[in-house]
Amino acid sequence: MRTAILASGRGSNLQALITTCQSGNLPIEIVAVGSDLPGAGALMMAEEAGIPARVFPISNYQHRQAQEEDILIWMQNNEVELLLLAGYMRVLSPYCMSQIHFPVLNIHPSLLPAFPGLHAQRQALEYGVKVSGCTVHFVDEGLDSGPIILQEAVPVLSEDTEESLSQRILAVEHRLYSDAVRLLALGKVERTGRRVHILQQEELG
Ligand code: GRF
Secondary structure: EEEEOOOOOOHHHHHHHHHHHHHHOOOEEEEEEOOOOOOOHHHHHHHOOOOOEEEEOHHHHOOOHHHHHHHHHHHHHOOOOOEEEHHHHHHOHHHHHHOOOEEEEEOOOOOOOOOOOOOOHHHHHHHHHHHHHHHEEEEEOOOOOOOOEEEEEEEEOOOOOOHHHHHHHHHHHHHHHHHHHHHHOOOOEEEEEEEEEEEEEHOOO
């Protein structure tokens, strides 16, 4: 699957996906990386891996829709079949989502539907939950609200800080995102409304 990745930040999830691809354990081709932030670490990681990287700085556009139009054209030109959000800090508008006719996935550092949005790990600590984790889900028009593909729990320790909890969740994210994308690429993800079923070997035709 020809895959584009959008990232706004340091890009550790992007790097994990690139590394898994390079090791032959992820049957996708990352053909393009994009960001809304010119200095994003993710852009450097893409360049180091020889993947074309492109910036769509929001300040270059008069309207949000114009930025999204450029992203849509960029994906079309790259014949993208799968879009992965990896720390992309903007919500794709309903208009943008309506123009995308292939899967869009996101990773979020909590067990959704708990703690959507920013600072999910801080929200978890402030709430006082004993277990948090991460979620890979399909993107829909809402905020971290699409159908869930995979989740994995991470215990919250009494001595945890936002930093320590984030680090432990991140280590799981790096594995879980590749696991979910692999299942999708192998045709093992079946979606019925909000429910996502992972097909077992014997269920595959
Ligand atoms: C991750 O925690 C991811 O779950 C969230 O944003 C963060 C991105 O981190 N959506 P990185 O840029 O991949 O290191």
